[in-house]
Amino acid sequence: MKITRKDFPRPLDLKTGRIDLSHGAGGRAMAQLVEEMFLAAFDNDLLRQGNDQAAFAVPPGRMVMSTDSYVISPLFFPGGDIGSLAVHGTINDVAMAGARPLYLSAGFIIEEGFALADLARIVQSMAKASKEAGVPVVTGDTKVVERGKGDGVFINTAGIGVLPEGMAISGDRARPGDALLISGSLGDHGVAVMSQRASLGFETEIQSDSAALHGLVAAMLDACPSGINVLRDPTRGGLAATLNEIARQSGVGMVLREAAIPVKEAVRGACELLGLDPLHVANEGKLIAICDPAQAETLLSAMRAHPLGRDAAIIGHVVEDDHHFVQMETAFGGARVVDWLAGDQLPRIC
Amino acid sequence: MKITRKDFPRPLDLKTGRIDLSHGAGGRAMAQLVEEMFLAAFDNDLLRQGNDQAAFAVPPGRMVMSTDSYVISPLFFPGGDIGSLAVHGTINDVAMAGARPLYLSAGFIIEEGFALADLARIVQSMAKASKEAGVPVVTGDTKVVERGKGDGVFINTAGIGVLPEGMAISGDRARPGDALLISGSLGDHGVAVMSQRASLGFETEIQSDSAALHGLVAAMLDACPSGINVLRDPTRGGLAATLNEIARQSGVGMVLREAAIPVKEAVRGACELLGLDPLHVANEGKLIAICDPAQAETLLSAMRAHPLGRDAAIIGHVVEDDHHFVQMETAFGGARVVDWLAGDQLPRIC
Numbered sequence: 001m002k003i004t005r006k007d008f009p010r011p012l013d014l015k016t017g018r019i020d021l022s023h024g025a026g027g028r029a030m031a032q033l034v035e036e037m038f039l040a041a042f043d044n045d046l047l048r049q050g051n052d053q054a055a056f057a058v059p060p061g062r063m064v065m066s067t068d069s070y071v072i073s074p075l076f077f078p079g080g081d082i083g084s085l086a087v088h089g090t091i092n093d094v095a096m097a098g099a100r101p102l103y104l105s106a107g108f109i110i111e112e113g114f115a116l117a118d119l120a121r122i123v124q125s126m127a128k129a130s131k132e133a134g135v136p137v138v139t140g141d142t143k144v145v146e147r148g149k150g151d152g153v154f155i156n157t158a159g160i161g162v163l164p165e166g167m168a169i170s171g172d173r174a175r176p177g178d179a180l181l182i183s184g185s186l187g188d189h190g191v192a193v194m195s196q197r198a199s200l201g202f203e204t205e206i207q208s209d210s211a212a213l214h215g216l217v218a219a220m221l222d223a224c225p226s227g228i229n230v231l232r233d234p235t236r237g238g239l240a241a242t243l244n245e246i247a248r249q250s251g252v253g254m255v256l257r258e259a260a261i262p263v264k265e266a267v268r269g270a271c272e273l274l275g276l277d278p279l280h281v282a283n284e285g286k287l288i289a290i291c292d293p294a295q296a297e298t299l300l301s302a303m304r305a306h307p308l309g310r311d312a313a314i315i316g317h318v319v320e321d322d323h324h325f326v327q328m329e330t331a332f333g334g335a336r337v338v339d340w341l342a343g344d345q346l347p348r349i350c
Numbered sequence: 351m352k353i354t355r356k357d358f359p360r361p362l363d364l365k366t367g368r369i370d371l372s373h374g375a376g377g378r379a380m381a382q383l384v385e386e387m388f389l390a391a392f393d394n395d396l397l398r399q400g401n402d403q404a405a406f407a408v409p410p411g412r413m414v415m416s417t418d419s420y421v422i423s424p425l426f427f428p429g430g431d432i433g434s435l436a437v438h439g440t441i442n443d444v445a446m447a448g449a450r451p452l453y454l455s456a457g458f459i460i461e462e463g464f465a466l467a468d469l470a471r472i473v474q475s476m477a478k479a480s481k482e483a484g485v486p487v488v489t490g491d492t493k494v495v496e497r498g499k500g501d502g503v504f505i506n507t508a509g510i511g512v513l514p515e516g517m518a519i520s521g522d523r524a525r526p527g528d529a530l531l532i533s534g535s536l537g538d539h540g541v542a543v544m545s546q547r548a549s550l551g552f553e554t555e556i557q558s559d560s561a562a563l564h565g566l567v568a569a570m571l572d573a574c575p576s577g578i579n580v581l582r583d584p585t586r587g588g589l590a591a592t593l594n595e596i597a598r599q600s601g602v603g604m605v606l607r608e609a610a611i612p613v614k615e616a617v618r619g620a621c622e623l624l625g626l627d628p629l630h631v632a633n634e635g636k637l638i639a640i641c642d643p644a645q646a647e648t649l650l651s652a653m654r655a656h657p658l659g660r661d662a663a664i665i666g667h668v669v670e671d672d673h674h675f676v677q678m679e680t681a682f683g684g685a686r687v688v689d690w691l692a693g694d695q696l697p698r699i700c
Contacts, residue, residue: 007598024698026586026632027691031595050599051521052443052582053416055513060410066403067455067508068491093402105417107506109459141418141506145698149501154493156457158417158508163405171401232402236376245381248357249400282376341377348374348495 008032017116024110024144037120038106038140041127046103046138054138056103059162066093067158073348075122075152078192079207080284082155083126088212088284089235089350090157091135095214096231096287098169098221099161104130106140106157111150122153133212135159164221173229174250178318179296181289183216183303184209184311185262186239190281190349191270206266211285216308220289223302227295233287235350238280241340242288243326253321256328256338260315280341282349290318358382367466374460374494387470388456388490391477396453396488404488406453409512416443417508423698425472425502428542429557430634432505433476438562438634439585439700440507441485445564446581446637448519448571449511454480456490456507461500472503483562485509514571523579524600528668529646531639533566533653534559534661535612536589540631540699541620556616561635566658570639573652577645583637585700590629591690592638593676603671606678606688610665629678630691632699640668 012032022029039047046054070086080088087104094101106126110119130137137157188209195206213233220228230250234242239261243254263271263278271278285308291299296314303309316328326338362382372379389397396404420436430438437454444451456476460469480487487507542558563583570578580600584592589611593604613621613628621628635658641649646664653659666678676688 021697022691024586025691025696026588026591030587031690049520049522050595051447053414053447053449053511055412055414055447055449055520057412058408062405062407063510064403064405065453065455065508065510066489067457067506069457069459069493069506071459071493071495097401097403097405099403099405103415105415105508107417107419107457107508109419109421109504139416143419143421143504143698145421145501145504148498151495151499154459154495154504156417156419156491156506156508158415158455158457158506159403160413160415160510161403170399170405172399236374237380238376241376245400339378340381341372341375346375347371348493 012036012116014116014120019110019112019114019116019144021112021144024142030142033142037123041123042130042137044136044138046136061165062163064094064097064099064161064163065158066090067156068093069154069156070350071154071348072193072350073151074196077196077208080210081122081125082153083122084129085210085284085350086155086157087126087129087133088210090159091133091212091214092233094159094161095217096233097163098167098217098231099163101135101159101161101214103138104135104157104159106137106155108142109150109154110144111152112144112147114152119153169228169231171230171232171246171249174246174252174290174318175229176252176318176320177293178229178290179293179314180254180316180318181296181300181303182313182315183287183309185264185267186283187263187267187271187278187281189284190346191267193349206270209283209285211308213285213287213308216306219306220299220302224291224295224299227292228289230290231287235282235284237340238282240279240338244340247324247326251324253319253324254316254326255319256316258328258330260313262311262313279338282346284350362386362466364466364470369460369462369464369466369469369494371462371494374492380492383492387473391473392480392487394486394488396486411515412513414444414447414449414511414513415508416440417506418443419504419506420700421504421698422543422700423501424546427546427558430560431472431475432503433472434479435560435634435700436505436507437476437479437483438560440509441483441562441564442583444509444511445567446583447513448517448567448581449513451485451509451511451564453488454485454507454509456487456505458492459500459504460494461502462494462497464502469503519578519581521580521582521596521599524596524602524640524668525579526602526668526670527643528579528640529643529664530604530666530668531646531650531653532663532665533637533659535614536633537613537617537621537628537631539634540696541617543699544624556620559633559635561658563635563637563658566656569656570649570652574641574645574649577642578639580640581637584633586632587690588630588632590688594690597674597676601674603669603674604666604676605669606666608678608680610663612661612663629688632696634700
């Protein structure tokens with residue numbers, strides 16, 4: 001028996017083709033999508049092992065693992081798309097432990113009828129972000145759901161990283177007296193995404209700040225190997241939710257100085273128009289650091305010396321407070337409690 | 351200032367409550383869902399670190415990482431649900447490298463309006479599967495999408511595991527002459543799920559075979575520390591897709607003996623009714639092993655001695671074949687090519 005069989009008779013039609021249910025059914029169509037779309041973009045030796053898992057050597061010591069699903073709407077926005085966001089966001093969650101991110105997994109849930117051209121654009125953006133960050137996608141999965149049972153594409157990424165010896169950065173380590181720093185201006189991502197939501201009917205030149213922060217973290221750790229107690233990226237819920245979380249975890253309060261918090265004029269204006277507080281708006285390329293007050297100026301200098309920390313600022317400090325309040329001293333000399341949102345101010349922002 | 355503030359005024363209403371967009375918005379409602387639903391069920395020290403990532407020590411050596419998203423419909427089926435499946439499936443992908451699964455991440459994408467009672471049932475089933483397997487969920491994420499933009503709940507899990515020294519099990523290591531074994535009967539999962547899809551209007555007592563296979567793999571490796579070349583679980587696309595994948599990866603052909611392939615009578619009957627081939631139907635608690643022929647009987651005995659391998663069988667062997675065909679010798683003495691499916695026989699089966 002000598003029959004010549006090509007595995008895939010025709011290449012994927014990246015101009016006019018669309019996802020159908022067969023692309024998730026485990027047969028030939030799925031194999032072709034994986035090979036011509038995902039393997040082609042993410043190309044690396046681990047992924048090319050072609051197994052249902054990737055195997056690799058890791059340095060000895062402790063590791064971290066993190067995951068996020070991305071359901072942002074719209075899929076494309078000024079400064080990024082769901083693909084680059086899915087790489088940056090999970091790298092950042094790994095880096096916020098002080099870990100060096102090593103590898104990512106990627107799981108796609110695609111709606112039947114989604115344009116292959118849009119998928120290719122997203123996957124290529126994801127591959128570019130991954131290569132720029134030096135954190136390869138080494139294993140993945142593709143599922144397809146019927147039309148009307150999804151929304152274009154959802155992406156999950158999980159990430160692992162390695163913790164340097166002795167690293168003990170955690171949300172429960174903020175201590176009264178610690179300084180509170182932010183790496184740059186607040187609200188850019190949320191406002192950029194909302195500017196694309198047609199129904200809101202306003203436009204702005206603000207771009208998402210979506211970026212991988214592990215390089216900034218490495219520079220901060222070089223400058224202050226032992227003084228950083230907490231790192232966290234203020235994404236969903238914004239700075240307000242992130243600080244309230246940490247206040248609860250550490251059993252402390254916080255006091256912010258309103259005048260010290262960097263917010264771009266265009267973001268401030270858009271927030272006023274929309275009735276939003278920039279403290280509640282999501283960021284995807286910013287981090288907060290809580291550190292030993294004696295090292296705050298050193299840390300600030302290290303952050304400002306990095307391209308992703310140019311607008312870093314010391315914005316407040318940690319206090320004793322049994323109620324774990326986050327308070328803000330306003331520009332007018334008053335004080336108000338910065339609460340987390342109860343409701344759904346900005347759904348599907350990430 | 352001494353104001354008493356309870357973080358969550360009322361507990362989640364697990365009887366009549368429903369998911370709304372605030373449960374994914376990063377504020378107080380999400381924190382409550384995470385705490386009262388996810389932390390309560392998955393309870394472990396790593397998850398209780400409360401950070402956006404989990405940190406842990408790992409043994410020295412090589413590791414594996416895998417991910418799968420689960421979009422199965424219906425969410426509950428005989429023998430399991432999307433929660434237990436999401437634990438078993440990813441543990442199995444890790445175990446198929448010969449690795450010992452260590453930790454899981456879990457990402458939930460929930461549709462607005464989904465009943466909290468159903469979510470609780472799924473999360474508790476997931477926690478039970480995780481505890482029984484000894485593989486804890488150590489980090490997670492929750493997103494909510496608007497009504498009509500999802501389908502109840504989708505779950506992604508990623509898993510990591512540690513590879514024993516010298517382990518080299520991979521889909522590209524099948525060699526002509528190798529024996530081909532299956533751990534039990536084919537098609538149980540797919541038929542169990544289809545029996546629940548109301549529109550198909552047929553019933554059966556078949557239960558999904560969904561199970562975590564890392565214990566079986568450990569027993570197999572104990573019996574044959576060096577003779578196993580390939581392990582893989584024949585999920586989507588069934589045995590046919592899995593063997594075709596391996597044949598391509600290893601550059602070999604395979605010959606199956608139809609009479610040797612275990613299929614339960616009820617599954618065979620249901621497949622005939624539905625016009626399906628059991629070789630194409632998904633399994634979630636079975637594995638195929640390709641091994642040195644000299645060790646096939648030893649391996650078979652070890653598999654049969656394990657509760658999840660009682661019906662194990664030697665079903666064929668690997669041959670040289672430049673076309674990488676998977677062929678089957680039929681009960682009547684003929685031969686046919688076992689191809690993968692081109693289309694979407696069984697969408698959303700996992």
